[in-house]
Amino acid sequence: MDQLKQRLREAARAHEPDRARILARVERGMAAPAAAARHHRPPSRTSWARVAAATAAVAAVLVAGGYTATTVLDTDRPDRGTSAAPAAPLRAEGVVDPHSNRFWAQSDITLTAPRPLTALTVELRVAQTGGVASTGHWRTLPEEDFTVSVREDRDGALRYTWTLKPGRGAPAGRHVFAAQYNHAEGTRAATGDRYTITATGQDGERTTVSGDFAK
Structure with missing residues (x-):
């Protein structure tokens, strides 16, 4: 057995x-x-x-x-449950800083970049409403990465321009660009102020956003 x-x-x-x-x-x-x-x-x-x-x-x-x-x-069937996520857009917002006063103001542009940038130009035009004169500017990104200029247009408006230097980059995230200026006494209306931002991502795609401070 x-x-x-x-x-x-x-x-x-x-x-x-x-x-x-x-x-x-x-x-x-x-x-x-x-x-x-x-x-x-x-x-x-x-x-x-x-x-x-x-x-x-x-x-x-x-x-x-x-x-x-x-x-x-x-093993041979594609995964139908996944798809490429849509690219998040470049966003920006312009506001007059709440610490502005009756003689002086600061205009803030907050840029939200979903991806790193290889080229960036931020331009802010502050309308001449009486006594408008530049007193300075700053940005949260490194100062040495940008070329900055302030000039006066024919109509007296101030034009601030921040340009990312060649070979430099801006990381993804929130970045602030601020312009400071004196103005005639009283509450200044910012309805005539405008900004334009042109950015290029690492993939070479170029995006332009613009807006105002009418709030």
Whole structure:
């Protein structure tokens, strides 16, 4: 009795399913109904039985190897549940700093860059409303990375321009550019002030945004 059990175990271990033959049988079985369809003849029950038997045999081999039919099929199926996220836009906002007073004001431009920038120009035009004269400027990005100019237009408006130097970059995030100036006594209206920002990302895409301080 012990010898019989030993022989059965050895026979079980010696049995290795011939996967190549099984897969070949599947291909032949699948080809049979396809060829029949081209001749407008339904596949016979025998053909379907062969395909079913071969498919079952392949499934058995895959299960024995630690795989499932779903696992095999999913390797060639694209993931339909994922898609490229839309690129976030370059955004900016202009406000008059709340610490401004009856003789002096500061205009702030807050730029939100979703990606690093390789080129950047920020231009602010402060309308001449009486007594407007520059008293300074600053930005949160490194001073040495920018060329800054302040000039007066023909109509007396002040034009502040910050330009990122060649070879420098601006990281993704929020960056503030501020212009400071005196003005005639009283509450100054900033409705005529404007800003324009031109930026280029690392992918070479150029974006321009503009706005005002009408708040």
